[in-house]
Amino acid sequence: MLNELFTVVQILFARGVFPLTPLAMKILVPIINNMDKYLYVLLGASLLWTVMIVWSFIRRKEAVSEEWNSAVKRKFNARKRNNKRWLASIAGVMVIIPTLLGVEAVLANKTIELSPAEPMTPDANHQISIPQASVDDHNLHRFGYTAADGTIVRFIIIRKSETMYGIGFDACKICGSSGYYQKNNKIICRKCDVVMNIPTIGFEGGCNPIPLTYRMDQGNLVIASSDLEKETATFQQEDLFNH
Template identity: 45%
Template sequence: MLQYLINVTDNTFVPVIMIALLSAVMVKSNYSHCKRYITVGFLLGFVAALIYAILKRTTGIAIREFYDLGVIIPWLVIALPLLICLLVKSCHNRFSQALLIVSSGLAIGLLSAQFVPNLLLYPFEFDVGMESIFNHDYLSKWVGYGFSLVVTLLIGLFAYRMCLRLADKFVVLITALAITILTLANGINFIQILIVRRFIAPQKWMMELVIFVLAHVNLFIFAFMAIALCLTAVLYFKANTTSLVGSNPAQVRKLKAKLRQDRRTSLWMIATVAITAYTVTRARYIFEKGVELTPAEPVTPDANGLIVIPLEKVNDGNLHRYGYKATDGTLVRFIVIKKSENAYGVGFDACDICGASGYYQRGNQVVCILCDVVMNIATIGFSGGCNPVPLKYEIIDGNMVIRPANLEAEKSRFK
């Protein structure tokens, strides 16, 4: 349950808040048919996500990094014009309003295209094998998935309601801040993909930036929590300081009811943000505690100068970790897992992005211990993404044979 409670929260919290802010700005602009643009933008993003999810599930042609580039690049292109439309005073003329609505609708489409694929694919990971779908593990995964989805949707609804009740200038500034933060996050993700796919040569500052973000997985979630709590605090203060003045008792009662609703919305927002904070901190700690790398089984070259591992030792379908002591004393780790009848996944216990943090087995999944990305076991042995750096091997007479020179060549990763 905790796994998908955390995954859905990580995946949806930031885009849901962003969609709520953009939707509120569009509605408050009083531009005709603005709600239609919101709906169309979301549906277009949903359709793109659905197509990707179907291709990902049924074929091997869908590559997440390329799909993400197709979402991130347009976002980076429209971010600056969107900020300008939000902040300049000329936004009050008809042309600027129209540009704001169109760019906001496009942004909402890109946001939905970015987070919906995982929501569609997660239920297919609720593997129960030949057991009944009513077993405890299967149901608990659905509970975690459904509960976190409801919480994040409520957060989006509360954020939208609060923005409609607050001053236009304040909402615009908060939205501009959120766009800036999300653009920074997408920019870092863009750099990470370019490095992983070897489209650019990584610079030292790039690697340090990406590794810092991976090591602080809650950084941008906390930033958007601060935005949500800022909205909450301002609305609650406004609800408690607004004078109950009206031309007649009916208007006073109506105002009083609205202020009471504002206070309730603020309190509900605090509660849902608290749940989110617990999920990404304490719940994540509970789920990940005890996850440690199993000791690497030492291997040494034989009389022929080759490392030989009998296949019968790695044919159980589990992850096996080995350690080779390099000439300079560095322990070079590598992993082996059987992928199919005649194929093995062999790679270093390190990747290009997370370094030598290592991998562990969780059920029938292989997971990066640093960023918690689940590996597609079929792709272990191939470069790209967070996959282990490939290690060459041969199958000879029922043994897996690895040449020490290939291990020595990558020892710098483990220093």
């Protein structure tokens, strides 16, 4: 319930119902990075509870009394058999479900390695030019710009249609600089596994990449280095999103 409640809170932040302030980010980031630990605590508590119940049942001193008549004895034995069967079923479920959840958590938390970012250097006019032909294959392309303070600012480009490109930072306002990766024809957030609607890349909202301004000039996509400098703070938190 706690996990689902936090998911709802994340959605409300993503939709702008709750303001995403710096204080909210300080609270959200550690919780997001440690959600797997909450699950392990839950699994451990469930298994411990199961062991205690089984041990309590085994230590019971109930026995058939010789003073009982045959009908009472049969009723007692039948109840004891039913109790054992229910206990075995519950214990089995309490072992199987946490085990499945644990396996799911391990698979879900496997680290996805991002493809290397192609380093880009601005020209004398502080502009970065990327030939359209180099990003026209409808695949995700990742680039890296070294800001004035040494921070590597990543941005992505994907061709959305014959005339439009999805261009944004390799980060979002919810999951920070965790980045995006491509699987088949899907663009996925590495942190929360949300699949992006490719036509909306380049626009604000939800887990979409933070939009990045660009213009077209003689077959090139041109990006100003000053626009990249604006998001250095996002990528300075890189270590918070890679655990």
